[in-house]
Amino acid sequence: MTGEGRTRLNRLPEWAALGKHREQLGEPHLRELFAADPTRGTDLTLRVGDLYLDYSKHLVTGETLTLLRELAAATGVAELRDAMFRGEKINTTEDRAVLHTALRAPRDAVIEVDGENVVPGVHAVLDRMGDFADKVRAGEWTGHTGRPIKNVVNIGIGGSDLGPAMAYEVLRSYTRRDLTLRFVSNVDGADLHEAVHDLDPAETLFVVASKTFTTIETITNATSARDWLLTGLDAGQEAVARHFVALSTNAEKVEEFGIDTANMFEFWDWVGGRYSYDSAIGLSLMIAIGPERFREMLDGFHLVDEHFRTAPPEENAPLLLGLLGVWYGNFFDAQSHAVLPYSHYLSKFTAYLQQLDMESNGKSVDREGNRVDWQTGPVVWGTPGTNGQHAYYQLIHQGTKLVPADFIGFARPVDDLEPGLVAQHDLLMANFFAQTQALAFGKTPEEVRAEGVPEELVPHKTFRGDHPTTTILADALTPSVLGQLIALYEHKVFVQGAIWNIDSFDQWGVELGKVLAKRIEPVLTTGEGAEELDGSTAGLVAAYRSLRGR
Numbered sequence: 001m002t003g004e005g006r007t008r009l010n011r012l013p014e015w016a017a018l019g020k021h022r023e024q025l026g027e028p029h030l031r032e033l034f035a036a037d038p039t040r041g042t043d044l045t046l047r048v049g050d051l052y053l054d055y056s057k058h059l060v061t062g063e064t065l066t067l068l069r070e071l072a073a074a075t076g077v078a079e080l081r082d083a084m085f086r087g088e089k090i091n092t093t094e095d096r097a098v099l100h101t102a103l104r105a106p107r108d109a110v111i112e113v114d115g116e117n118v119v120p121g122v123h124a125v126l127d128r129m130g131d132f133a134d135k136v137r138a139g140e141w142t143g144h145t146g147r148p149i150k151n152v153v154n155i156g157i158g159g160s161d162l163g164p165a166m167a168y169e170v171l172r173s174y175t176r177r178d179l180t181l182r183f184v185s186n187v188d189g190a191d192l193h194e195a196v197h198d199l200d201p202a203e204t205l206f207v208v209a210s211k212t213f214t215t216i217e218t219i220t221n222a223t224s225a226r227d228w229l230l231t232g233l234d235a236g237q238e239a240v241a242r243h244f245v246a247l248s249t250n251a252e253k254v255e256e257f258g259i260d261t262a263n264m265f266e267f268w269d270w271v272g273g274r275y276s277y278d279s280a281i282g283l284s285l286m287i288a289i290g291p292e293r294f295r296e297m298l299d300g301f302h303l304v305d306e307h308f309r310t311a312p313p314e315e316n317a318p319l320l321l322g323l324l325g326v327w328y329g330n331f332f333d334a335q336s337h338a339v340l341p342y343s344h345y346l347s348k349f350t351a352y353l354q355q356l357d358m359e360s361n362g363k364s365v366d367r368e369g370n371r372v373d374w375q376t377g378p379v380v381w382g383t384p385g386t387n388g389q390h391a392y393y394q395l396i397h398q399g400t401k402l403v404p405a406d407f408i409g410f411a412r413p414v415d416d417l418e419p420g421l422v423a424q425h426d427l428l429m430a431n432f433f434a435q436t437q438a439l440a441f442g443k444t445p446e447e448v449r450a451e452g453v454p455e456e457l458v459p460h461k462t463f464r465g466d467h468p469t470t471t472i473l474a475d476a477l478t479p480s481v482l483g484q485l486i487a488l489y490e491h492k493v494f495v496q497g498a499i500w501n502i503d504s505f506d507q508w509g510v511e512l513g514k515v516l517a518k519r520i521e522p523v524l525t526t527g528e529g530a531e532e533l534d535g536s537t538a539g540l541v542a543a544y545r546s547l548r549g550r
């Protein structure tokens, strides 16, 4: 389907106005912007729920922000947002509604898809999940031999892994430490091996998470896990019911696999995989943190949903973050975006955002099927900040690339830290504040010289500054704050997709590799069909077969 839908982005007068403004701005200097406006550091801030956002260290003036908001208005961001919240089928290439916001809507909300209110179904599943999680946590859900469950192994990949795995790390201090939770995603047998080799099958529950229940990695791992279980228990198929539950939209396939659909927790095709960990896909997380904490997390999501839906453009945080990304990607040619959390618990946060952002906005065809001639989604990357400081921050400070970055930190460490370790928190946060300061304001050659540095070293010790950052500060890393953060990023990604006029909710780009892998696998085992491969792949397959002695 190709055609003329919306006016092409780069033909809009608002786009041209931004381009002109960018030229006039030249090289904006944060030192000057701050000097000219003594209250910039407190004016360019927002508070959303428990999140305090400082965007003063961005290469923007008041005019930049106005022009960006005009672009959002001209590209219909608010209209598309409202259509999403209403349950319209804005995922046009898959003809689906996009309603992850319904997963955290209050019980009495009414959100319709094809004339049916989906909210009661959401809460019915949440209630069932809660009952099940409570039973496992209380030791009432027993395995085939009557022993209580002590280990939960989530088997899933992509959106059926990254969300719960990330959130489990984030909320570690809220988890039941006597329950072991592990995540298996990779089809590399080593992943499952490492996850189960020290577990007792009699005390192990497998949570098979797959929206489609056809994903080859997940079904393969689940099949191997079932073999491991039945061999370990020396039991037949009847043991599966107490040790396997499924999280899926596909009851037929779940049944085919041999899991009783009574042990299936459903969700719906209007929940995208990368937007799903607050659906049934969060079951393993719920077992770890308990239903009450899970609901607090959902309330956090909902709080930011409501903010995004109702806050005026000047105060709308996801809109602002989305627009800043457009500003750098499209007008400074920034290619990547770093997310740098200053919390050990957020170690998987950026990996989660990679799928959320890059699978959503890694597109080069617009909603009408025309090739875009503007940059779309950035490469998202990053690891916890202090570690990064001793590794790749060099490039951010002094390299040739512009890397806009989000710094995420918390005022209080988690509650159960030993007093001696609590004392380390100020040092952690001192680094957090120091880095954005250094990135923004740098160090001039004059300042370097004043320290008596020999002239030949002055260029090497100079920091240009003007590296833009957003600082997101919250009181503490609670379930609600996690929900708020994720919703903030979900809607930021939404805003950018809306402006770029791409479908942020499909993922056709993952299909080709799947099809080819299916074709290549038999060639690896039998050698037959190698002649149909391209020259490079045929050579690689031959080398592989020879190394395997085939």
Ligand SMILES: O=P(O)(O)OC[C@H]1O[C@H](O)[C@H](O)[C@@H](O)[C@@H]1O
Pocket: 157, 158, 159, 160, 209, 210, 211, 212, 213, 214, 215, 218, 273, 274, 359, 507, 510
């Ligand atoms: O949940 P599943 O259906 O098993 O899908 C798992 C993942 O694999 C797919 O290939 C998609 O790229 C992801 O968006 C999805 O989250």
